Amino acid sequence: MSHFKEQLNEEQRAEVMRQMAIYSQGVQEMIPTEELENKLAKSILENKPLKIKLGLDPSAPDVHLGHTVVLNKMRQFQENGHIIQLIIGDFTGKIGDPTGKSIARKQLTDEEVKHNAKTYFEQFAKVIDMDKVVLHYNSKWLSKLNFEEIIQLSGKITVARLLERDDFEERIAFGKPISLHEFFYPLMQGYDSVVLECDIELGGTDQHFNILMGRHFQEKFGKEKQVALLMPLLEGLDGVEKMSKSKKNYIGIDESPQEMYGKSMSIPDELMDKYFELITDFSPEQIRDIKEQMKTGVLHPRDAKMLLSKTIVRMYHGIEEANKAEQHFISVFQKGDIPKEIPVISWQGQREMSIIDFLVELQLFTSKSEARRMIENRGVKLNGKTVEDTKFQVNIIDELIVQVGKRKFVKIKI
Template identity: 50%
Template sequence: MIFPPVQEQLDIIARNTVEVISEEELEKKLEKSRQTGKPLKVKLGADPSRPDLHLGHSVVLRKLREFQDLGHEAVLIIGDFTAMIGDPSGKSKTRPQLSAKKARENGETYFEQAAKILDEEKTTICYNSDWLGRMTFDDVIRLSSHYTVARMLERDDFEKRYKSCEPISIHEFLYPLAQGMDSVHLRNDIELGGTDQKFNLLVGRDLQREYGIDPQVCVTMPLLVGTFGTEKMSKSLGNAICFNDSPEDIYGKMLSIPDELIETYFSLLLPAPSQPLELFMEIVRQNPREAKRTLAREIVELYHTGDHALAAEEHFDRVFVRKQAPEEIEEFAFPAASMPLVDLLVELGAVASKSEARRLIKQNAVQIDDRKVSDMNLELALGEEAKIVKAGKRKFFKVVIKKDFQ
């Protein structure tokens, strides 16, 4: 295997990274790899706590793809076993544990989505239950002997919780040790992760050394701020753009990001942008909205197609600029003489509960045929013609209520 010059590789690896521990060791590993023709083994671990990947995950996945393009071996660890422990990183309280079945189910969807970024044929997929699940209690005790409580309490979130008398469960101490055992088992050369994973990555490095293995280089990536412009992207916070979102949703959410995030999104999310950053930032200074439209099109194209991107832009202009209903709206038919609007919104899946439906109506965020509705007790009456129901900014439904509907 012929690899690019070491400095060229270093320049690519360093792009967008926060920290490399250590750069000197990385250079040595790359040089040895080039001399022997043997690719480095690069590990990325992912706990399938949720089945949907979002653009925040893409930041580190794209770095793994860069290693692949440089000729190195990519190993994606699906942490179905560690997900049952619950990663305490950045948490002020114990994270809920997943069942083995749920962790495995989530993990099965993970690679299908990650393959939108990674070279599927050059990626090794592992489930860490394959080795962690075989450890005996004796093995766990021996593993625990390699780390002290004092070292664990150096971790920022543990330290804060300890000082504020928030509970820390013993099983949370086992999480970084279990993740570190992944590195011991794989004997990988490099591990990638977000900045919130730094402690876990360093534990893996320490454990490799304890087990007589050349310690891994740790490469940390920035955490992507979500669409609200405050906290990191997270589906649970409602500020995420997911890989599997529709083209229309991706486009619309991209246009909603604060202007100050435009440069960050451009730099972190586009592997091959259509124009240099300097030129793009000039557009941002002159017309930030047009810059966001450009960025939105390119993001949609990454996860769908160019045609989808253009159609999503037309959909956005039609609905949000020209204030017209979408050209294509899914139709629902209900066999009833009438139906309370609150119940209808739940039946349509526009909201999760009746209380949420009432809240949406109270906010004047529900329309029927372009007419805003403020009556909580309104009933949609029997009618031959379909009515267009709009819930929130982006959800449209075509509804027919017919008593004789079969």
């Protein structure tokens, strides 16, 4: 179908390239890129939107920023007029997605599935326009398949191909059981794409195998193959593990503005680029600029993180709440903060002495009476804790931070 691309005029070609730049932003893998270009070309020539699929496992409906990586990508397609097909795996949910799990998952009841799907929608409405979304429940077609049709479907895939899936391969290697019914999950996910004739399927990199099943079965059923658009998995606040509820390293999109802002400020500096790229609504140009400014030092890491935090709150609570959350953060945390750069004093004296002698020795005061007065005024802190007693005996340890008044800090090095 490469002929579609060749039929474009210059303006149309530019439009394809513009959209490609947006959709490529932050993507881990696009299989294959040329097919997406051609699908966009066809869409423009025939004035027909593309159908973008996202399958949802209704077993874990608490949406956090990790999920919004994919939702933001959907939003981009939606903003350019394409159609989002959300598929609620109400049928597949009865099996549970074994992806990345080392044991077979508990099957959900019909009621649990319905309730969880509803919870999803309410949260998704914060990122995408749910009025323009086409909703599907895969039970509509899957529950009607009879044994003969399932056999026909199963005849289009080999056991070896299914065993290639990372988690299956691993479980076989470690002698952990794979229940046969788990093989149906990728089959059903693939068959959904056949039924809905999807152009693109979105998912995390952990969905690599399942999304390629869609291409496999579409081809076997004589349909145009979908493009797989795989997004990176977002590390959580710890900067190491994938963001997830169970790891408690997540920011839920239902959290309060203050919580959201505070948690965002605790993201490790190294992850800033990735967060800007994957979970904000900035354009590719804006993101490029921010990254450039951070790199050159024009934008201080703290200021960048404040921009990120404010943006996240704005996206889920609006600009007013975002401003308030920022003000709250500044007043509570930042003003009482210990500065990053503190003069270090190398200590070679006694390891225990009276607080007054210690302060004079450090040359923070020129006389003992000056030091005593400051302690009495509650103006001396050791590691953030106010010294209450002028006769206090200090245990002098490495990294001890001594604060005098609001601004003066020294750190002990032993």
